[in-house]
Amino acid sequence: xxxTQRARVLWVIVLVIAPLVVLTGVLLWQQLRDDEQRIAxxxxxxxxxxAFATEAFLDGHIVAARAIATGxxxxxxxxxxxxxxxxxxxxxxxxxxxxxxxxxxxxxTIGSSQGVTGxxxxxxxxxxxxxxxxxxxxxxxxxGRVSGKTTVxxxxxxxxxxxxxxxxxxxxxxDRFAAKLREKLAEASVRLTVVDVEGQAFIRxxxxxxxxxxxxxxxxxxxxxxxxxxxxxxxQALVAWAPVESYAWGVLLFEPAESAFAAVRRDALERAAVxxxxxxxxxxxxxxLAGRVAVYAERAESLSQDLRRALETRDEFLAAxxxxxxxPLSTIQAAGxxxxxxxxxxxxxxxxxxxxxxxxxxxxxxxxxRLLNAFLDVAHLQVGRPLELDIGPADLAALVxxxxxxxxxxxGRHRIVVESPEELPVEADGARLQRAVENILGNAIxxxxxxxxxxxxxxxxxxxxxxxxxxxxIGIPREDLERVFVRFERGGNVAGRFxxxxxxxxxxxxxxxxxxxxxxxxxxLGKGSTFxxxxxxxxxxxxxxxxx
Numbered sequence: 202x203x204x205t206q207r208a209r210v211l212w213v214i215v216l217v218i219a220p221l222v223v224l225t226g227v228l229l230w231q232q233l234r235d236d237e238q239r240i241a242x243x244x245x246x247x248x249x250x251x252a253f254a255t256e257a258f259l260d261g262h263i264v265a266a267r268a269i270a271t272g273x274x275x276x277x278x279x280x281x282x283x284x285x286x287x288x289x290x291x292x293x294x295x296x297x298x299x300x301x302x303x304x305x306x307x308x309x310t311i312g313s314s315q316g317v318t319g320x321x322x323x324x325x326x327x328x329x330x331x332x333x334x335x336x337x338x339x340x341x342x343x344x345g346r347v348s349g350k351t352t353v354x355x356x357x358x359x360x361x362x363x364x365x366x367x368x369x370x371x372x373x374x375x376d377r378f379a380a381k382l383r384e385k386l387a388e389a390s391v392r393l394t395v396v397d398v399e400g401q402a403f404i405r406x407x408x409x410x411x412x413x414x415x416x417x418x419x420x421x422x423x424x425x426x427x428x429x430x431x432x433x434x435x436x437q438a439l440v441a442w443a444p445v446e447s448y449a450w451g452v453l454l455f456e457p458a459e460s461a462f463a464a465v466r467r468d469a470l471e472r473a474a475v476x477x478x479x480x481x482x483x484x485x486x487x488x489x490l491a492g493r494v495a496v497y498a499e500r501a502e503s504l505s506q507d508l509r510r511a512l513e514t515r516d517e518f519l520a521a522x523x524x525x526x527x528x529p530l531s532t533i534q535a536a537g538x539x540x541x542x543x544x545x546x547x548x549x550x551x552x553x554x555x556x557x558x559x560x561x562x563x564x565x566x567x568x569x570x571r572l573l574n575a576f577l578d579v580a581h582l583q584v585g586r587p588l589e590l591d592i593g594p595a596d597l598a599a600l601v602x603x604x605x606x607x608x609x610x611x612x613g614r615h616r617i618v619v620e621s622p623e624e625l626p627v628e629a630d631g632a633r634l635q636r637a638v639e640n641i642l643g644n645a646i647x648x649x650x651x652x653x654x655x656x657x658x659x660x661x662x663x664x665x666x667x668x669x670x671x672x673x674x675i676g677i678p679r680e681d682l683e684r685v686f687v688r689f690e691r692g693g694n695v696a697g698r699f700x701x702x703x704x705x706x707x708x709x710x711x712x713x714x715x716x717x718x719x720x721x722x723x724x725x726l727g728k729g730s731t732f733x734x735x736x737x738x739x740x741x742x743x744x745x746x747x748x749x
Contacts, residue, residue, distance in 0.1 A: 229469055230469075232469065236462075236469075247441065248452050252443040254538060255382070255395060257538070258378050259448055278311065284303065288302070288312050291314070292314040297377060300315050309322075309323070327354050327356040328356065336358065337356065342375070348374060352375065353403070356368050376408060379395070393453075396453070402417050425453060428446055436458065437458055438456060439461040440454070590629075594742055596627075600631055600638065602619060603635070605619050608643065615646050615654070620660075627742060628741075640708060645670050645671075645674065648699065654673065655673075656670070657669070657671075664737065675694060677724040678726060685706050688707040717736065718736040718738070720735070
């Protein structure tokens with residue numbers, strides 16, 4: 202009779218625990234998928250960084266070639282020792298180049314750093330493109346006849362003083378740059394391939410494999426040559442690609458799935474083992490403790506749900522924080538590499554480009570500072586504490602334009618239209634109002650995946666200040682219009698499609714309400730949303746103490 206009772210208790214335990222076992226297995230599987238997707242996103246960012254470095258590499262050599270072509274030393278276009286000597290001098294200053302040559306308008310070489318003239322190159326595609334378009338051209342890759350290395354030709358138009366146009370030809374072997382690019386990947390298992398405009402793989406994982414230029418085929422190649430970035434998780438490999446947009450090249454990263462996901466799969470097995478051990482303990486206790494097992498199981502289930510919710514909230518927040526911080530860090534890293542190259546080879550990077558790099562670094566640093574302040578505010582939100590506002594003079598119109606400018610730099614698929622007065626000085630916490638606008642405008646861009654127009658309108662109407670942000674995105678279900686302002690809640694139509702924590706709109710609402718305002722939303726599924734910030738009591742500077 203005692204054994205039958207124990208058996209009954211064990212069956213009750215099985216019925217109670219079985220759903221939890223299934224749920225835990227599903228959660229473990231989903232966690233594994235999320236971890237694999239995170240790694241895939243990291244590899245995509247790595248491919249974008251490599252594409253940026255490739256574009257900067259080519260830009261630097263084009264700048265150097267332009268300086269030679271416009272410097273006057275070649276303008277006479279007269280063959281002879283003086284021209285060859287000038288070309289040798291220029292070539293000696295650039296260790297990456299494999300000599301220099303000057304082609305006349307008739308396609309015949311009239312000067313060379315190697316002393317070779319009288320060769321007809323008028324049938325070369327790069328020569329015809331320069332003569333036709335009068336702009337610098339980077340050729341498709343080829344195997345150098347002398348060096349045997351993969352090489353691209355940088356061709357630059359030269360205006361002769363006697364009339365006509367020549368072409369300065371700069372053979373550029375890619376082996377040294379390829380070696381540096383592989384070093385910067387810092388992932389031993391990642392295999393790098395760079396293809397030119399014709400799909401030729403001229404930088405490959407093993408340089409010794411390149412004896413002929415192979416044209417690659419496939420959807421990944423078509424996508425990257427079409428100017429698209431992406432990532433694909435296959436059974437055998439993880440593939441990420443990013444275009445070198447200015448030159449219609451592409452960068453592809455290949456990594457065996459086994460090595461790419463080894464760590465997260467090991468963690469998943471460890472978590473599964475922990476769950477198995479816990480289940481074994483539960484059944485052992487059930488056998489020993491009999492009737493008390495049901496109580497313990499119920500308590501364990503409740504604690505498991507609370508813990509799971511806490512872990513999910515933490516992981517989602519940390520993932521979003523890491524993603525938001527990674528973008529400005531990538532900007533700083535890429536700009537730093539350009540400055541580093543300029544320091545190593547003075548004159549190889551234009552001053553204008555260096556100034557842009559400095560601006561990018563400063564802008565990224567300011568964005569990181571704002572993100573960190575936003576994370577501190579989230580901590581206040583989580584414990585239910587109000588924000589300590591720093592009220593002072595702020596130009597709301599300038600603040601809105603700055604947010605629009607920064608977000609416009611992050612997207613090429615959206616056009617942000619601003620309607621605003623020249624200035625709108627108010628007494629407010631400018632930094633936090635800026636953060637609220639950033640959250641709302643960022644959502645408008647994020648949830649408009651097909652691009653299009655985003656309209657931002659700021660106006661002072663009577664005693665009220667109104668700020669509205671409208672998009673033509675996916676919209677919000679009617680039943681979720683209020684729920685999207687609740688911490689950790691999101692619209693039902695974004696789950697599994699867009700990453701997020703459900704914190705941004707809750708933070709924006711608290712900032713607006715602490716300024717005496719309200720925030721409302723109107724939306725229609727598939728047609729877009731309009732968020733409106735109402736500030737009936739926001740004091741505008743210059744209107745007197747009785748103004749509202």
